[in-house]
Amino acid sequence: MIVADKKPVEEIIEFVKDDKKILILGCNECVTVCEAGGKKEVGVLASTLRMYFLNQGKDVKIDEITLERQCDHEYLEEIRDVADEYDAIVSIACGVGVQFMAEKYHSIPVYPGVNTCFLGATEKRGLWTERCQACGNCLLAITGGICPVSRCAKRILNGPCGGSSKGKCEIDSNLDCAWQLIVDRLKALDRLDDYEKICPIKDWSTDRAGGPRKVVREDVQI
Amino acid sequence: MRLNYPTSIKIIRVPCTGKVDVIHMLRAFEKGADGVCVIGCMEGDCHYKAGNFRARKRVEQVQKILNTVGIGGDRVKMFNLSSGEGPLFAKYAKEIHEKIMELGPNPIKLKKNKAA
Structure with missing residues (x-):
């Protein structure tokens, strides 16, 4: 899923401080x-803003709607x-939602209420970690299901590098070395021969390096 | 025991303090409450294991929000006691009452009344 984090409420207040009618728009996904x-979160943000404006002596109407997507x-x-x-509309969906909203409703300013962070998984409640960088050319089949693009700080395809120490990455002693995980996983799968194969240079044109991307599926278009 | 505690306090019963969410406390302030006091079981004694820990974290969140909006985070507080500690309940009730009296009324309530 797309992982986002709350924006400081002070920042949101700064966006909407002069508006009189504000919609807080959430997303169910x-x-x-x-x-x-x-x-x-829509309820909490709306309540916070209502109290802020009331305390400032301003009469501001704040409504709450949460869409399916x-x-x-x-x-x-x-x-x-x-x-x-x-x-004004404060969208607390991911960056995609905020932009789609702004494209659809030209005359109303749409402000982001969250910081969109990455594609990740819920490790436990309150802890989300990155798992995918949407590079557009998935390598997971040869790396034992562990992604070196998103989980290796250097994104190297034939690792580990010299910064791997006791299974941890040199950038953070609490961060697992993705290539250590890959080797351990391939060993467990009895596929260490795959590790011996040199991974060719990756085609990064499907990554963000090739500019904004799109997926066209004529088979499902009507 | 026939203990007395300040009449300014209105008790809202919940099955566990873990049921008390951020929005419940915020709504109380939005509606004009001068303070909110969450009283949960002793830490480690929660029947649902972590309800009172969740409540404590939520109270801390509300304190931050109230500081941001300018109402003052001191208006919300969490206490822990066991169900057998009536005198302590009365003591805490008195304590929060005195604290709120010291802070004065919720500024939002005053502004709302002024507007009306």
Whole structure:
């Protein structure tokens, strides 16, 4: 899922301090799971802003809506009739949701309420870690299911490097060396022969290096 | 025991302090409460294992939010006691009452009344 973290409320206040009608828009997908932008967080942010403005002696109307998703036309259309009523929308979906929202509703400023961080997994409640960098050319089949692109600080494809020490990475003694994990995993799978094979130079054109990307699937287009 | 505690305190019963969420405390302040005091079981004695620890963290979150919006994080506090400690409950109730009296009314309530 896409992992996001809450933006400091002071930053959000700065965005909307002059507005009179504000919509706080949440998303029921990834940001709900990582407890940054779901219905609950919409309620807390709205309540915080209401109290802030009341304390400032300002009469500001703050409404709360949480959509199923903010990255699909059909769900964003649900607020078509009400969106124009607001001076500003604070979207606490990921960066995709904020942008899709801004593309769809040109006349209303849309502000981000979270910082979108990475594609990751929930290790335990309150701890999310990166697992994928969406490089567009998946290598997991040859690395025993552990991604050197997202989990190795150097993104090296024939590791480990000299900075690997006792299974940890030189950038942080608490961070596992991805290549140590790969070797351990391949050993457990009895596939260490795969480790001996040199991984050829990766085609990075499918990564962000090739500019903004798109996936075109004519087979599912109508 | 027939103990007395300040009449300014309204008790809201919950199955466990783990049920008390950030939004519940914020709504209380939004509606004009001068203070919120969460009283949970002793740490380590939670029937649901971690309910009172969750509550403590949420109280800390609310304190931060209240400081940010300018109401003052001191208006919310968490206490721990066992169900057999009536006198301690009365003591804590008195303590929070005195603290709130010292801080004065919730500024939001004053502004709301002024606007109305």
